Amino acid sequence: MKALLRALLQLLFRTRLTGEREFRCAGPSIVLPNHVSFLDAIFLYAYLPGDVCFVVNTEIARKIGFVLRWVSHITVDPLNPYSLKKIVGEIREGKTVVLFPEGRITVTGGLMKVYSGIGFIALKTGAELCPVIFRGPEYSKLSRIRDKVRSRWLPRVSIYVGSRTVLAAPETRSFRLQKKEISDRILALLQANLFAARQREDGDASLFDRLLAAGRTHGFGKTAAADIGGTVTYRRAIMASYVLGGRLERELAGEERAGVLLPNSIGHLVALFALFYLGKTPAILNFSAGVENNLDCAATAGVSTIITSRTFIERGHFEELAARLAAKFRLVYLEDVKDAVTAADRLAGLAKYLLKAGSKGKGEVILFTSGSESKPKGVVLSHANILANINQASAVIDYTPRDRMLNALPMFHSFGLTAGTLLPVLGGVEVFLYPTPLHYKLIPGIAYDRNLTLLLGTPTFLGGYAKYAHPYDFFSMRLVLAGGEKLKEEVRQVWLDKFGIRILEGYGTTETAPVLSINTPLFNKPGTVGRFLPGIEWRLEEVAGIADGGNLLVKGPNVMAGYLLPGRGFVPTPEWYDCGDVVSVDGDGFVSVKSRLKRFAKVSGEMVSLDAVEKTAEKCFGTDRNAAVNVPDAKKGEKIILYTMAKTASKQALREFMSQARQSMLALPAEVVVVDKLPLLGSGKADYVKLKARAQEEARHGS
Numbered sequence: 180m181k182a183l184l185r186a187l188l189q190l191l192f193r194t195r196l197t198g199e200r201e202f203r204c205a206g207p208s209i210v211l212p213n214h215v216s217f218l219d220a221i222f223l224y225a226y227l228p229g230d231v232c233f234v235v236n237t238e239i240a241r242k243i244g245f246v247l248r249w250v251s252h253i254t255v256d257p258l259n260p261y262s263l264k265k266i267v268g269e270i271r272e273g274k275t276v277v278l279f280p281e282g283r284i285t286v287t288g289g290l291m292k293v294y295s296g297i298g299f300i301a302l303k304t305g306a307e308l309c310p311v312i313f314r315g316p317e318y319s320k321l322s323r324i325r326d327k328v329r330s331r332w333l334p335r336v337s338i339y340v341g342s343r344t345v346l347a348a349p350e351t352r353s354f355r356l357q358k359k360e361i362s363d364r365i366l367a368l369l370q371a372n373l374f375a376a377r378q379r380e381d382g383d384a385s386l387f388d389r390l391l392a393a394g395r396t397h398g399f400g401k402t403a404a405a406d407i408g409g410t411v412t413y414r415r416a417i418m419a420s421y422v423l424g425g426r427l428e429r430e431l432a433g434e435e436r437a438g439v440l441l442p443n444s445i446g447h448l449v450a451l452f453a454l455f456y457l458g459k460t461p462a463i464l465n466f467s468a469g470v471e472n473n474l475d476c477a478a479t480a481g482v483s484t485i486i487t488s489r490t491f492i493e494r495g496h497f498e499e500l501a502a503r504l505a506a507k508f509r510l511v512y513l514e515d516v517k518d519a520v521t522a523a524d525r526l527a528g529l530a531k532y533l534l535k536a537g538s539k540g541k542g543e544v545i546l547f548t549s550g551s552e553s554k555p556k557g558v559v560l561s562h563a564n565i566l567a568n569i570n571q572a573s574a575v576i577d578y579t580p581r582d583r584m585l586n587a588l589p590m591f592h593s594f595g596l597t598a599g600t601l602l603p604v605l606g607g608v609e610v611f612l613y614p615t616p617l618h619y620k621l622i623p624g625i626a627y628d629r630n631l632t633l634l635l636g637t638p639t640f641l642g643g644y645a646k647y648a649h650p651y652d653f654f655s656m657r658l659v660l661a662g663g664e665k666l667k668e669e670v671r672q673v674w675l676d677k678f679g680i681r682i683l684e685g686y687g688t689t690e691t692a693p694v695l696s697i698n699t700p701l702f703n704k705p706g707t708v709g710r711f712l713p714g715i716e717w718r719l720e721e722v723a724g725i726a727d728g729g730n731l732l733v734k735g736p737n738v739m740a741g742y743l744l745p746g747r748g749f750v751p752t753p754e755w756y757d758c759g760d761v762v763s764v765d766g767d768g769f770v771s772v773k774s775r776l777k778r779f780a781k782v783s784g785e786m787v788s789l790d791a792v793e794k795t796a797e798k799c800f801g802t803d804r805n806a807a808v809n810v811p812d813a814k815k816g817e818k819i820i821l822y823t824m825a826k827t828a829s830k831q832a833l834r835e836f837m838s839q840a841r842q843s844m845l846a847l848p849a850e851v852v853v854v855d856k857l858p859l860l861g862s863g864k865a866d867y868v869k870l871k872a873r874a875q876e877e878a879r880h881g882s
Contacts, residue, residue: 180249184225191333192315194222197379198340202228207306208275208343211297213369214284216316216323222338223277223311224250231275234266236282263296270304280365284323289577290369292701298361301346302354310341310368312376318396327579328607329398339376344368363767366701367710370574374713377570378736386562387455387538389605390417395535397580397607404604405629406444406612414532416449416604421536422528424453426516431484435542436460438477438485438508442495442614443589446513448600450486451590455562458540462557465547465591466495467861470503472555476547477508479557479745484509545743546593546689557743558593558689567736568692569602571712575699580607582657584633585626587616587640589861593693594662599635608633616640616863623648630655637663639863642670645677653678660685660697664864665772665790667803671705684708686772688758692737695758696770707769712737718755719762724786728763728773732756778867780809780817787846792819795846799836800825806857806865807848810874820874821848828853 188194202210210227212219220233233252240247240254253269253276255262270276278300280293301308315336318328346364348357381389393403394413403413411419431437437454439461441447454461462480464473477485485504489512492501504510541562547555584603588595603610611629613622616636623644626634634653636644638661653659659674659682666684674680685697686708698709711717714736719729732755741751761773774790781787789807796805804824812818821833830851837847858866 181225184221188222188225188336192336194226195335195337196226196340197338197376198342199226201309201340201343202226204275204307204309204343207270207273207304208309209270209301209304209306210275210277210309210311211280211365211369212277212311213290213313213373214279214281215313216284216319217321218316218319218336219279219313220277222313222316222336226338227275227277229275231277232269233277234279263299266300267303270300270306280362280369285317286323287577288317288324288327288579290366290373290574290701293362293366293369295358295362297365298358301361301365302348302357305345305347307343307345308365308368309343310372312339312341312369312372313337314339314376314380324579327581329396329401329580337376337380339372339379341368341372341375363702367713367768371713374570374574377573378567378714381566381570383541384562384566385455385458385538385541386565386601386605387420387452389566390420390452390455391535391537393605393607401580401607402609404445404448404610404612407614408445411445411449416445416452418528418532419449420452420456421531422520422524423449423516424456425524425527426520427453427459427486427511428457430511430516431457431459434459434483436462436480436482436545438462438464438480438482440464440466440473440485440487440491440504441513441590442466442491443586443595443600443612444614445612446488447590448604448612450513454542456538458538458542460542460545462545463547463591463596465589465861466497466500467589468547468555470500473500474503474507475745476555476557477504479547479555479743480545481743482508484511486511486513488513490514543740544596546591546596548689556745559740559743559749560593560692561740564692564737564739565597565601567714568597568694568712569605571714571737572598572602572694572697573606574713575697575701576658576660577700578603578606578608578633578658582608582632583629584608584610584635585613585622585629585631586610586635587613587618587622588636589614589616592663592861593689594635594637594687597692598660598662598694603633617643619643620647623652626656627652627654632657633660634658635660635662637661637863638666638670639664641674641682642667645670645673648677650677653680656680658683658700662687662694662697668706669803686760686770688760690739690752690756691733691735691758692739694737695733702769704767704769707765707771709770710768711770717764719764722761722776722786724781725761725773725779728761728771730776731758731760731762733758780819782817782819782845783815785843785845787819789819792821792846792848795837795840795842796821796823796825796828796833799833800828804857806867806870808867808871808874810871810878812849818849819846820870821851822854822857822870823851824854824857826853 237256280297281291315334318334348360399414544560546558586599590596662685683698687693687695696709696711717733738756759776774788778789779786792807793805797803802825806822809817858869
């Protein structure tokens with residue numbers, strides 16, 4: 180009977196089972212599947228070997244009593260504590276029990292909470308846990324997210340069976356805390372296996388191949404992206420990528436890389452996917468970084484051609500930048516390419532669309548470090564790096580094709596590219612691309628008018644939106660994600676008080692594509708940057724003079740291929756990537772970022788956090804527009820210079836404040852300099868390179 184059912188499911192759903200050997204166990208075992216549809220139990224019954232016992236809710240058992248006659252099962256009342264003891268007894272007898280840890284079919288599309296009772300059962304039995312991940316049944320007519328996805332009767336189904344494990348908690352904790360810890364670890368186990376299942380689905384796909392897959396899954400007629408000029412469906416985006424790719428293939432003959440100088444827009448999105456289709460590598464330039472920076476970046480990337488737009492150059496007043504770039508590189512304007520498109524080009528694009536032609540190769544993506552501490556370097560990210568990071572984030576954050584994202588972070592920013600553009604487009608989420616995050620008065624209105632549900636930004640930008648927004652502008656917002664810099668408590672609080680929204684803070688680097696950790700609705704601890712994403716290994720190196728925390732090193736599938744360095748070319752990433760951040764990790768796995776390692780000054784042999792100096796100045800002067808830098812000093816090794824926009828600021832006032840707060844005077848800046856304006860990077864962070872150069876220049880002249 181099982182063999183017949185298995186053959187039928189294989190025929191109807193083209194089922195693919197991975198890791199079947201993990202189903203076999205000699206002793207007590209608990210099978211822990213995610214729960215995405217009413218079909219899940221049928222697949223498990225068909226594919227699990229031997230006699231297994233299903234745990235069924237009493238209410239559901241009444242409805243499917245006829246079916247249960249043929250299946251070994253336990254009926255339980257989730258409100259009755261004796262039901263758990265009944266399950267424990269069955270497992271102790273050596274049975275394999277199937278237990279859905281979420282207790283219900285998902286209504287979010289992602290993993291839901293795990294009940295503490297599951298932790299009780301795992302602790303009492305010491306049984307092996309076998310995680311199982313279903314992918315596909317959530318798109319069936321028998322799921323509970325039919326209103327959120329493009330459902331069908333017979334979706335393709337994959338079943339991923341993870342490695343078995345046994346979980347234990349420290350006996351020094353109370354039993355209640357042990358249960359909670361095991362339940363949390365079971366959820367983390369499922370998240371890790373959901374990530375692994377997504378990775379296996381991707382295989383060796385390119386970003387363009389994933390765009391094709393997104394069209395098949397969510398419908399080619401679904402809107403993929405929008406900007407201030409209109410919208411584009413998956414069909415139009417893919418066809419436009421084929422057509423533009425055909426023209427660019429001639430323009431870029433013999434060139435593996437091309438510079439891209441464009442704002443957030445549909446045109447930028449299509450240009451990237453056209454390059455991905457060709458297997459070319461886009462080097463995305465930061466138009467806000469200045470002329471010299473862009474000249475250096477383009478030279479470091481080794482590009483000969485830069486793709487841009489006349490409209491963008493004119494409206495952004497980048498004529499000087501374009502002229503200087505044109506003197507060394509060939510500029511290709513999208514308007515000219517569009518005018519050159521022929522009927523033959525369009526027919527060729529249509530033919531490729533009908534055939535769903537895959538990419539011609541896999542290039543990479545080159546982004547550039549912000550330059551907040553040194554000269555910008557090229558960061559080489561493979562398609563696999565970016566897709567891995569998307570899969571990691573997707574395993575812990577619930578979003579569906581019913582969501583709509585607002586992304587005003589530019590694509591030269593890794594957060595804006597991966598999380599703000601590629602994740603939604605490849606995940607079936609319509610994304611509204613806005614050209615600048617600095618329009619604090621306009622962006623909240625866009626969120627309101629378009630009923631947007633997802634927003635990401637740096638804390639600086641989120642604080643700007645909160646200042647000018649009406650309390651109802653973000654009424655439809657489900658998730659607000661912050662990254663790029665430390666989230667200030669006042670920004671967190673104003674969003675909670677004014678909009679009733681909890682900001683979820685994360686952390687990452689351009690070199691890790693970029694997200695390393697994030698708070699989620701399921702795992703959240705304010706003041707931290709959340710837990711590490713699945714698939715990331717980490718360790719802390721001791722830093723002399725710093726007791727609480729260490730230098731963070733990571734490795735994982737999202738870590739870059741390597742750097743492009745001026746004059747040196749490509750330098751591969753070592754086994755462990757040095758993030759250069761001092762962090763601490765608590766007993767629950769939550770990460771707290773203390774400071775950049777380079778953001779410490781060594782004063783009289785002691786390590787002093789420059790971020791902490793800025794925080795103290797903020798409390799003393801009542802403004803967060805402060806920036807501390809360190810410069811060499813003949814007497815103390817290094818000294819601290821504080822630049823502030825507080826007009827009444829003085830070193831004496833800061834000294835008195837620190838004395839009252841009983842803070843070490845080693846952290847007192849040698850100088851407090853009042854400025855009208857702090858230089859900023861495109862991300863909104865202070866430009867410490869410029870400030871440090873100014874401090875060193877002033878020190879040389881004795882100012």
